[in-house]
Amino acid sequence: MTFAEISAILRDSGVVGAGGAGFPSYAKLNEKADTIILNCAECEPLLKLHRQVLEQNAKEILDTLDLIGKILGVSRVIIGVKEAYHGAVAACESLLPHYSNMSIALLPEIYPAGDEIVLIYEATGRVVAPGSLPISQGIVVYNVETILNAWYAIQGKPVTHKYVTICGEVSDPVTVLAPIGCTVGDLLPLAGKITCADPAYVMGGLMMGGLGSPSTVITKTSNAVIVLPSDHPVVSQKQRKTSVDLHRAMAACCHCHYCTDLCPRNLLGHPIDPAAFMRVASHMKADVVKPYVDSYFCCGCALCEMYACGQGLSPRALLAATKAGLRAGGVAAPKDVQPKAVPKVREYRRVPVARLTARLGVTKYDRPAPIVEQDVAVKKVTIPLSQHIGVPATPIVKKGDTVEVGQPIAAAADGKLSVAIHASVNGKVTAVSEKSVTISC
Ligand code: SF4
Ligand code: SF4
Known part of the structure; x- marks a missing residue:
């Protein structure tokens, strides 16, 4: 080939x-x-x-x-x-x-x-x-x-399904092969019963994921649905607004530097420095720009806010908001930046997953979630046309068409960074928009 x-x-x-x-x-x-x-x-x-x-x-x-x-x-x-x-x-x-x-x-x-x-x-x-x-x-x-x-x-089989783990406050954690475009609600019954009264749904991962709901659609990048009580600290942290995060930083950052000491990108010599950022952000200083611009080098791993900071502050969220603001304002990321030497202390500052799991308060949910060969029962799927970085795919089916699993429903945009999208179920196309194709079974 x-x-x-x-x-x-x-x-x-x-x-x-x-x-x-x-x-x-x-x-x-x-x-x-x-x-x-x-x-x-x-x-x-x-x-x-x-x-x-x-x-x-x-x-x-x-x-x-x-x-x-x-x-x-x-x-x-x-x-x-x-x-x-x-x-x-x-x-x-x-x-x-x-x-x-x-x-x-x-x-x-x-x-x-x-x-x-x-x-x-x-x-x-x-x-x-x-x-x-x-x-x-x-x-x-x-x-x-x-x-x-x-x-x-x-072998000639396009991407139509995604492995998704359902764990946390469920009786039977499980990993299933879900048809793309189904919902979290379609998957939950496969993990038995929900074991808390007021569930919240973390999509993807506790550190880098966001909150979803039973109607959230599964895409090619959905890894997990983690069910937690809605008053769990991880959920509360993800619900906080950036404006609140900034006020908390102003009130409580003690400039201890732990967030930078444990930052995995800083430990590889990259210029991201959350402690320096928190210092200027919490004092609303606009005359020192480097810590703001260096937000481009944050990978969003969330170690600073979910593990390092003893005050419960959120450098990651504030860095993400700063990065988004710089992009929207047309400020480009610095170019040709060379890393510093990797410090010897890196070896001792790497964060063990078991310790992180305990810090997040989720050790009791750390149970097997075996892959099961079980069909996910769905009545319809809504398949997004942009599940990838780049240009969305272009629909090639219309309302009323009958489609089969694996049949192309949207083509990759010509000459652009883009990929094709395929039907994940057999059924009839019931809606086509710029954003998605809905297929009813
Ligand atoms: S770890 Fe928390 S308190 Fe310490 S410098 Fe970073 S944000 Fe401030
Ligand atoms: S989220 Fe960004 S600043 Fe925080 S530890 Fe990760 S890379 Fe460093």
Whole structure:
């Protein structure tokens, strides 16, 4: 298979990063790469999706990595997997002799090991410069489910479903393969009963996810639905307004510097400095601009606000609001910034996931959530046309059309960063808009 052929397959099959921002996978293919890393460092507390998918589908995933590696001409493929994920590690180790140039990098059980920049450092010792992409260091990173989706795409099966874990305040935590466009409410019954009176729904992850509801639609990047009591501190933190966060910072930031001391990007020599930012933001200082502009180098991991800050303040939220304001105002991110040397103390400042889980108050929810082969019963799906970074797909069906699972319903925008979208159920198209296609079963 050629570079052009696999690019077209991934684009036309709708393969995007299965989690995170949904970067189209074909656009990551780059013949300048010398290394491919499989990201199985899943680090959000309670999530166990990728390690299970890798354990169950190791051959398909390693075959696909090997194929992509040969097409790109890389000198090595690294399986980045946490040492603690024994089943996934064993499944990969048993297959390694079948591949040349493939190795396993055993990663520590820290947060955020799954952040690409942290993963690359842990697996290779290379530091990606602030604001740069992994390819600047010759590296392409794909996560586990993305590569499994690439394998299916090569077999002629486009992306129509997403693995989603349902856990937290449910009687039977579970991981299911959900049709894209179904709702959280469609998935909840598969996890048994909800075990609290007034549930809230955290989408994706406790650290980086936001709040959803039973009507929230599952997309190609939905990883998890975590049910928590609505008065849980994690929920309260996610409900707070930025204006309240700023007033709290003014009142309570003691400038202890812990948020910077534990910031994983700062510990890789990047200029993000939440303590310096909080100092200027909480004093409303406008004459010192660097801490504001450096908000571009925050990855949003939330360690500063969910773990480091003893005052319960929210550097991440304020940094995110600042970054959004700078973008809206046309202020570009600084270019060609070089990282400082990685400090020796980094090794001692990495945050163990078990400690983070305890700090979040969710240790009691840390239970198995096995993958079950069970159909999700849905009456309709509403499939968004933009589930990826780039230009939304263009609908190619109209109201009244009958469609089958896997049939294209929207085409990738010509010549733009975009991917196709496919029907996830058999049924009739009942609505088409600029934003979504609804199919009733
Ligand atoms: S950890 Fe909290 S109190 Fe300390 S400097 Fe950072 S925001 Fe301020
Ligand atoms: S969210 Fe906080 S800890 Fe994470 S990169 Fe941004 S400033 Fe650093």
